[in-house]
Amino acid sequence: MSIKTILAITEFKTALDNIRLATAVARAHDAHLTVLNIGEVPNLPFYGYGGHGFVQIWSEECDQRKVELAEVNTRMDQLLAREGLSYDLRPFLSSTEREDNLVARHAIYCDLAVVLRTAEQDLNTIEKNAIDGALFDSGRPVLYVPKASAPETSGQRIMIAWNARREAARAVSDALPFLKKAQEIDLLVVDPVVGEEDHGQEPGSDMALILSRHGLKLTVRTVASEGKPVSEVLLGTARDLKSDLIVMGAYGHSRLRQNILGGTTSEMLENSNVPLLLSR
Secondary structure: OOEEEEEEEEEEHHHHHHHHHHHHHHHHOOOOOEEEEEEOOOOOOOOOOHHHHHHHHHHHHHHHHHHHHHHHHHHHHHHHHHOOOEEEEEEEEEHHHHHHHHHHHHHHOOOOOOOOEEOOOOOOHHHHHHHHHHHHHOOOOOOOOOOOOOOOOOOOEEEEEEEOHHHHHHHHHHHHHHHHHOOEEEEEEEEEEEEEEOOEEOHHHHHHHHHHOOOOOOOEEEEOOOOOOOOHHHHHHHHOOOOOOEEEOOOOOOOHHHHOOOHHHHHHHHHHHEEEEEEE
């Protein structure tokens, strides 16, 4: 299993600032890089019942955004041409409501979708929709790259968040191209429950055996949450271990329930300062 086509999803306003994150991943895997550069259609102004004048203003704003998107695309083309990578650029103007569908349509035709975070504050709508569309509708793994991370060196020490569930098993399988390049691998089990229907007689050992057959060596670690949120435990342990990539299953619940209740995945996306390899 290898990664040969990468789809990088980014907001066009900050694309030039963080494209290095995507080029580092593509270079590490000697992969073709496709950049999905998304601009959002301006909101239609609402002033009472509106009128032709307001529609005209909105149309002009859309035209201006298309021009800005084209300018960014040209500059990115010039930048990537100097990187010596195989690449193509796909600039799109989209409404917020259709961004997840746009991402899914393109993510289906890649080995890995990379979502580039644009800033340190809360996830913006494009980032949320990109993660949602790729994870729920494309069947592809997602590498979520925070702006503060250093992807040039990420993946040297990987932490697997293991809970003996379907999503985690899928994530481990999808992460094999990264795991085979890693220098150290830690498999972490939070609050393990011994038993055949839970984590087995020796929590984590079954997955460690599977990975050993791929020629991988890893350390199994168990930790008690002591009432802390699982996301806090994962991030704290990753910090202590100096992990530079976390592999984990994402969104164990339905899309609707996850949106209503939140969960570990959402908390990790908001708070992690190291890349996350997510699968569902």
